[in-house]
Structures are given as C-alpha cells and as structure tokens.
Amino acid sequence: MNRSHNYYAGPAAMPTEVMLEAQAELLDYKGTGMSIMETSHRSKEYDAIHCEAIEMLKSLLGLGDDYSVMFLQGGASMQFAMIPMNFLNANNSADYITTGAWSKKALKEAKIIGNAKVAASTEVDGVFTSLPKQTDLTLDPNAAYCHLTSNNTIYGTQFSKFPTTGNVPMVIDMSSDILSKPVDLTNVGVIYAGAQKNLGPAGVTLVIMRKDMLEKCNDGLPTMLSYKTHAEANSLFNTCPTFPIYMVNKVLHWIINNGGLEGMAKRNEAKGKLIYNAIDGSGGYYVNKIAAEDRSLMNVVFNLPTAELEAKFVKEATAARFFGVKGHRSIGGIRASIYNAASVESVTAFTEFMAQFAAKNS
Amino acid sequence: MNRSHNYYAGPAAMPTEVMLEAQAELLDYKGTGMSIMETSHRSKEYDAIHCEAIEMLKSLLGLGDDYSVMFLQGGASMQFAMIPMNFLNANNSADYITTGAWSKKALKEAKIIGNAKVAASTEVDGVFTSLPKQTDLTLDPNAAYCHLTSNNTIYGTQFSKFPTTGNVPMVIDMSSDILSKPVDLTNVGVIYAGAQKNLGPAGVTLVIMRKDMLEKCNDGLPTMLSYKTHAEANSLFNTCPTFPIYMVNKVLHWIINNGGLEGMAKRNEAKGKLIYNAIDGSGGYYVNKIAAEDRSLMNVVFNLPTAELEAKFVKEATAARFFGVKGHRSIGGIRASIYNAASVESVTAFTEFMAQFAAKNS
Numbered sequence: 001m002n003r004s005h006n007y008y009a010g011p012a013a014m015p016t017e018v019m020l021e022a023q024a025e026l027l028d029y030k031g032t033g034m035s036i037m038e039t040s041h042r043s044k045e046y047d048a049i050h051c052e053a054i055e056m057l058k059s060l061l062g063l064g065d066d067y068s069v070m071f072l073q074g075g076a077s078m079q080f081a082m083i084p085m086n087f088l089n090a091n092n093s094a095d096y097i098t099t100g101a102w103s104k105k106a107l108k109e110a111k112i113i114g115n116a117k118v119a120a121s122t123e124v125d126g127v128f129t130s131l132p133k134q135t136d137l138t139l140d141p142n143a144a145y146c147h148l149t150s151n152n153t154i155y156g157t158q159f160s161k162f163p164t165t166g167n168v169p170m171v172i173d174m175s176s177d178i179l180s181k182p183v184d185l186t187n188v189g190v191i192y193a194g195a196q197k198n199l200g201p202a203g204v205t206l207v208i209m210r211k212d213m214l215e216k217c218n219d220g221l222p223t224m225l226s227y228k229t230h231a232e233a234n235s236l237f238n239t240c241p242t243f244p245i246y247m248v249n250k251v252l253h254w255i256i257n258n259g260g261l262e263g264m265a266k267r268n269e270a271k272g273k274l275i276y277n278a279i280d281g282s283g284g285y286y287v288n289k290i291a292a293e294d295r296s297l298m299n300v301v302f303n304l305p306t307a308e309l310e311a312k313f314v315k316e317a318t319a320a321r322f323f324g325v326k327g328h329r330s331i332g333g334i335r336a337s338i339y340n341a342a343s344v345e346s347v348t349a350f351t352e353f354m355a356q357f358a359a360k361n362s
Numbered sequence: 363m364n365r366s367h368n369y370y371a372g373p374a375a376m377p378t379e380v381m382l383e384a385q386a387e388l389l390d391y392k393g394t395g396m397s398i399m400e401t402s403h404r405s406k407e408y409d410a411i412h413c414e415a416i417e418m419l420k421s422l423l424g425l426g427d428d429y430s431v432m433f434l435q436g437g438a439s440m441q442f443a444m445i446p447m448n449f450l451n452a453n454n455s456a457d458y459i460t461t462g463a464w465s466k467k468a469l470k471e472a473k474i475i476g477n478a479k480v481a482a483s484t485e486v487d488g489v490f491t492s493l494p495k496q497t498d499l500t501l502d503p504n505a506a507y508c509h510l511t512s513n514n515t516i517y518g519t520q521f522s523k524f525p526t527t528g529n530v531p532m533v534i535d536m537s538s539d540i541l542s543k544p545v546d547l548t549n550v551g552v553i554y555a556g557a558q559k560n561l562g563p564a565g566v567t568l569v570i571m572r573k574d575m576l577e578k579c580n581d582g583l584p585t586m587l588s589y590k591t592h593a594e595a596n597s598l599f600n601t602c603p604t605f606p607i608y609m610v611n612k613v614l615h616w617i618i619n620n621g622g623l624e625g626m627a628k629r630n631e632a633k634g635k636l637i638y639n640a641i642d643g644s645g646g647y648y649v650n651k652i653a654a655e656d657r658s659l660m661n662v663v664f665n666l667p668t669a670e671l672e673a674k675f676v677k678e679a680t681a682a683r684f685f686g687v688k689g690h691r692s693i694g695g696i697r698a699s700i701y702n703a704a705s706v707e708s709v710t711a712f713t714e715f716m717a718q719f720a721a722k723n724s
Contacts, residue, residue, distance in 0.1 A: 004395030008402040011604055019389050019397055026385040027378070033366030033683060035381055037563040037609070040370040040686055073435035073565065074586055077600040081584035109584055196601055201399040203435065203565040203603030222443035222471055224436055225587075238439040239558055241565030241603065242373055247399070321395060324402055 005346045008324030009153050009299060010176070011196040013341040018250040037243040046242055049249045050235070056252040057206070060179060060261055068214055068231040070207040071245050076102065076175045079192040079205060080109040083171055086217040086227050087144045088114030095119035095143040095168065100128045100152035101330065106173065110147070119146060127331065128155045131294045134163050143168045144216075145189060151177035153197075154328040156301030156335065157294045162188070169213060177298050178206070179255055180340055181265035189213040197298070198339045200248035203241045255340065264340050271338050271347040272297040278351040285358045303333045310334060313357055320353055367708045370686030371515050371661060372538070372559040375703040380612040399605040408604055411611045412597070418614040419568070422541060422623055430576055430593040432569040433607050438464065438537045441554040441567060442471040445533055448579040448589050449506045450476030457481035457505040457530065462490045462514035463692065468535065472509070481508060489693065490517045493656040496525050505530045506578075507551060513539035515559075516690040518663030518697065519656045524550070531575060539660050540568070541617055542702055543627035551575040559660070560701045562610035565603045617702065626702050633700050633709040634659040640713040647720045665695045672696060675719055682715055 006013035029036040032045060039046050054069045063069075072078070083106075088094060093115035096107040099122050110116035119139055120132035139146065146165045151158040153176045162170060162184065169189025178193040185191075189210045196202035209227060217227050229237050255264060276295060279286040279302050288295065288302045304310045310333055314326045327333035338347055368375035391398040394407060401408050416431045425431075434440070445468075450456060455477035458469040461484050472478035481501055482494035501508065508527040513520040515538045524532065524546065531551025540555040547553075551572045558564035571589060579589050591599050617626060638657060641648040641664050650657065650664045666672045672695060676688045689695035700709055 002395050003389070006396050006400050008400070008405070010601065011400055011402060014397070014400050016389070019400075023385055023388040026388065027365070027381050032685070033364050034368050034685065035376070038368050038370070038373055038376050038381075040373060041564065043370070043686075073437070073440070073603075075435070075600045078435070078586045081586055085584070105585075109586075112582070112584055194601060201603075201605045202403065202601045203606055220474065222447070222474055223467075224440045224443055224471075238437045239372065239556060239564045241435075241563075241606070243563045243605070244565055244603070323394070323396065324405075 004321040004323050005342075005350060006323055007336045007338065007342065007350075009197075009328070009335060009337040010194070011202045012337055012339050014200065014247070014251065015254045015341045018247070018254050021250055022247060036246045039242070041236060041239050041242050046246075049246050050240070053245060053249040053252055054234075056249070056256065057208070060252065060255065061183075061185065061208070063185070063208065066211050068209050068211060070209070070227070070230045071235040071240055071248075072205045072207055072230060073203065073241060075194040075202075075205055076173055076192060077105065079173070079207065080106040081113065082225055082227070083145070083147070083190065083192075084110040084113040084116070085221060085225055087213075088116075089218060090114075092142070092144045093117055093140065095140050095146040095165075097132060097137065097146065097148045097163070098123065099131055099149055099157060100155050102152065102154075102173065102175075103147070103149040106147055106149070117143070128152065128157065129289045130291050131157050131159055132163070137163055139165055139168065141166055141168065145169050145171045147171045147173070149173045151296055151298050153299045153337070154301075154330060155290070156288070156296045156299045157290055158296035158298060160293060169210070176339075177296075179261060179264060180268050180298060182261040195244060195248055197337070200251050201244050204244040204248060206248075267344060268297045268338075268340065270344050271342060272300070274344070274347050274351050275300050275336060275338070278354050282354070282358055285362060286354065298337065298339055300336045300338065301327060301331075301333060307332065309361055312361065316357060317353060322350055322353060366683040366685050367704075367712060368685055369698045369700065369704070369712075371690070371697060371699040372556070373564045374559050374699055374701050376562065376609070376613065377616045377703045380609070380616050383612055384609060398608045401604070403598060403601050403604050408608075411608050412602070415607060415611040415614055416596075418611070418618065419570070422614065422617065423545075423547065423570070425547070425570065428573050430571050430573060432571070432589070432592045433597040433602055433610075434567045434569055434592060435565065435603060437556040437564070437567055438535055438554060439467065441535070441569065442468040443475065444587055444589070445507070445509070445552065445554075446472040446475040446478070447583060447587055449575075450478075451580060452476075454504070454506045455479055455502065457502050457508040457527075459483075459494060459499065459508065459510045459525070460485065461493055461511055461519060462517050464514065464516075464535065464537075465509070465511040468509055468511070479505070490514065490519065491651045492653050493519050493521055494525070499525055501527055501530065503528055503530065507531050507533045509533045509535070511535045513658055513660050515661045515699070516663075516692060517652070518650070518658045518661045519652055520658035520660060522655060531572070538701075539658075541623060541626060542630050542660060544623040557606060557610055559699070562613050563606050566606040566610060568610075629706060630659045630700075630702065632706050633704060634662070636706070636709050636713050637662050637698060637700070640716050644716070644720055647724060648716065660699065660701055662698045662700065663689060663693075663695060669694065671723055674723065678719060679715060684712055684715065
C-alpha cells in the first residue's frame, strides 16, 4: 500500500490502521451482513459504538459525570451560533479572545445574536502572529462565558496553557488540537470541535458541556438548536451521523492504543521539534514568524524567500506525495498540518525534503 | 458475500455495488494514496465529486438553473427550524398539512419561530391512516409557503400526487421517498431530504430551493442558518460532510445506471405490488389499514392477529436475516422499509417468508 503524506488542514489524515479496519468491515459489520453505515441509529450494534465513543472521550479527558458529551452536526461554524443562542440574553454579554480568523468568525456570530466584547485581540494589520498574555486580557467578571480558540490553523499558533478567567466559564473551540495533548480543564464550561482534524471524518462535531452550563441554556429555542435537546437524548434526538461517529470511535481506540493523550503529546512534540528545527536551522531560508511559546504543534506555517519559490515548493512537495502544504488562501506561504495521525517518520521525510529543496533552490 | 435483507427505516440499505466501490477505494482514492475521507473539501478531487453530485441531482429531477442544490447538515429536523427561520416574519404565516409524526414536528418548530396554520390534518385518535384530498385542504392564499411530508415512514402513507396550492409555493419534506419515482415539481419552492433513506448515509441533508425563494429568505440570521450562505458558497461555506456526499454521488450514479427515476419507479412499484398482494391475499392474517391510493411504496406497515405473533414474526424474520422489520416504537406492528436499494429478489424472499410464517402460525 502506497499511502501519501497527508498534510491537509482538514479533512485530514487518519491513522492507516483505522482505515484498514473500516475497509475490512465496510460491507459486513460484525457478521450482520450490513455496513454500519446501513444500520439503524436505534440498533444495538450502533448504540454500542455510540456509547463506547462517549465513554472513551470522557476517560481520555478525565471527565466525570458532571459533563455531557454530544455528537452534533454543522461543524464549529454552527457552534459559533449555538453557543450565543444558548447562553446570551438581553441582560448579559460574553468575552471573546480573538487570535485568528476562526475566533473572529465566532465573535461575529455572537454579535448577531447578543452582546459580545473583545477581551483581547492580537490582530496587527489584519494578521495574527502571537497570542495574548494573561495580562493582555480585559475580562468582564460578569460575562456569561469567555470564548477562546485553542489552536489557530491559519496562522499556526496554539495556546500551551489556557488563560485564567476567574469565575467566568471558558468556552473553547478545540477543533484543531483536541486530544493532541493532556489539557487542564479547570474552569472550562464547554469544549467543541469539528471532527475532521484530530477526531475523524467531516460531518460530526463534538460538544462537551459541564452540566451546570447545560442548566443555564436558554429556553424557547428551536429544538435542534438547544443543547438541552441533544444532552437529554444522548445525541439521538434525531438521526445522528452514524458513520462519522463510528470512525471517531475507531480513532479513539487508536489514541488509547498509542498511549492516550500523553502518547499523543510525546508524538506531537517530537514532530514539532523536527519541523521547527528544520525551519530555524535553515539559515533564514525558511521563516516562521510566530513567537516560540505560541507555535502550533498542529499547523506549522512558514515562508520561503519569495512567493515564486513557495509555489515551486508546493509543486515539488506534491510531486513527492506531500499533499496539502499550500498555505491558507488568505495568507499564502506553506502550511504543514501534522495532526495526531501524521507520523514521526512522515515528518522526518518532510524535513529531508525541505533540506533538499533549500539546497537546490538557494 | 452474505448480505442481509436490510429493511431498516433509516439509516437504510445501500446498493451493494456502491458499497463495493467505496470499499475498493477507501484507502486510496484514484491513486492519491489517501481516502476521500482524508481529503480537503477544497481539493480538486473532492470538488469534482461535489459538483458532479449536484449536476446529477438536477438532471434526475429535471431542474434548470433556477434551482439551487445544497448539501447541509442536521437532518430533516434541522430543516423543520431553518424553513420557518428563513421564510416567516411577524406579518406572515405558513400552512402545514399534517399527515404523521414528522409533519407534526415540522409544525411544532414553525410555531416556535412564527405563525403557522394547519391546512389539514388526518390525525384520528392520535394516529394517521390516510392522506387528505385536495378538497380537505383549507389553504391560505397569502401563506409564505405550504409544508407537506411526501411519505410518512411511521404510518406507511405516501402522496401519489401532490395537492395544488395556487400561488403558494410548496415546501416538501421528501426525506423518505426522494428519487423513488418521477415527481411533478410545478409549484414546489423547496424540497429537503435527510440522505439516510434513498440518497446515502446519515450526515448530509439535501435542500433544493427555487431561486425566487432564496431571494425571499430573511436577513439577519446566524450565518449557518441562512440558506443564502450555503447557496452562495455552493455548500462550501464551511467544511461539508465530504464522505457522506461522496457516497451520495455513488448512489446517484447507481440510480442513473438503473434507469433513473423511471427505473426506480418501476422497481418500487414491482416491490410494492409483491408485498401488498402478500398482505391482501393473506385472508386477513396480515392487515394494512391504509387506503389503497395512499399506501407507501417505501414503508409497508402491517399487523398480525396479535402483538405476540408480531413479536414472534420480528424474531423469526431477524433470524432469517430480514433486519429492521419491527414497527416504529410509537405504533408497534411490522414495518418493511423497502427504499430504492431493496431489490425485487429480496422482497420476493420476504413475501415467501410471510407466507410460510402465516401457514405455520395460523
């Protein structure tokens, strides 16, 4: 089997072991003579997958029964709206820490629905190359919540530690670094994440909510837009995206079998070290503008001396089967998205490609 | 390969040819060395699948460029809310024809959001065994739209012909019979359908909207809840459920290769004739209470002389690998869901099982 180096920002690489298992049982799940894709969401076969995935998530994140785990649809973008729809009203407001394009989109939706303030923004001339320090934050002690994006896929920044927000619960968009390392969830009221980076295929969105937050959700919302609906029905109010959730279940098994979040952290740190060393040791040929402590281990963003060389790099990397390395259309450059499923061997091969390219094109 | 008879109401059977193709390319889509599940929604490989699926849908339904085809998320249940959110305001109302549990849920959401009237209801003592005639409808000539469910999965009824609503555009939930036969879409402004019955796996929702309806959508909505967002972005505003859409693409090819909607109608009529003849010819052992002209060709619902015999029927049918034949939990009895993918051979085998069961248990 000739698997490519898949560095897409999302939908992204999945572990080969997971894909092989899915392939083997695609037409016949455990002797049923049917695909799990063709099986009722109310069947005992599907239910076991669904409930096991929730238990694995709680176990990996160290969460007790004071949290609800939901599988929703619509991606993080739908959460940008559902969060303020559920938590804002005429008499309160929320704080938003804006550190990139996605957190700006989250803020925009909150402003459509209610009152939202910018607790900090690191935008300079339309771009974001750093994250705010604790002392940079202007926090409203009465905010309904404080929203944060833990990893910024476009700019390649990642919080190594979350700020503290006092009694205000944090709402964290972890779409691009969930389950990539252990995290301290003290004071985190809500986590949400589109699956298509570290969890599985596109089409399912993970929402984890502390139950005291669930109790605060607004009443009178359209049924599907209320978190209460989904929490009470264990995400089976209507037909859930069964096949994407089945794939998430397999990815969770793979994470557990590979050392859990400690194992993922070790793997991701090793990959990050390899690629940032390749950049920093290139004598200025490759440049990453992000402050060392804010560098993302998920999305490594860098530039070459010219846009022409960047285009050549993308072309030759693609020919060498490194896919998806073109930077986001809004900022250009190069981006290597190396989520959990990217292997150390693959990133080693990429750094070798980088060295060879620099040598030939300097 | 030992494929079962899959009579689940949804997620439901998919054509074996489609599943085999998906299995063959699951780890390596067209030589890319990646699954399509792992491929960016902005890639040329995925884009070709997405656009081709839209073109096939328009071609099968005979739609011109005055219609937008969208792939959304959240199932029909999310459409129950999005339709009124986009079309209702303080000064208008919508008509709802209620013919079963799903149309009642659609009405409930409309009432949360705006004004809605019941144009007709066939509910008697909490159950629905017929569909309204044209003369039963109380239509508001100024309604923003008139909502209808074309096929009722729980009660086993299906409109053979849509009512006429004058100048009021119809909004039709076709989740359970889309692409099962040619339909006259004169005066239909919106069609929506969860994919998991006739179109593909759960996790993608088809919405087809006439462009004059799109122009009438309310402004000021959360971005993801506005049809304008998705129509303008060709359903790529954010990451769409790429793998479910890829499966829909394959199912559409299968429909085209099997005679298109005429071919599906012929196949579904043949299956319906087999199974309803088995019921009507059972000397009263099997009973279907639906008026002949309202009987569904998708979900065939029937009773046996006692609840005990029904439980025995379900048990023995399952042992004979006819899966999913237990009636919906709200009404009991037996339900055989025989969407497009169910073959004439399979339904023939089922009628033989029915005859044997009746002979042994009379």
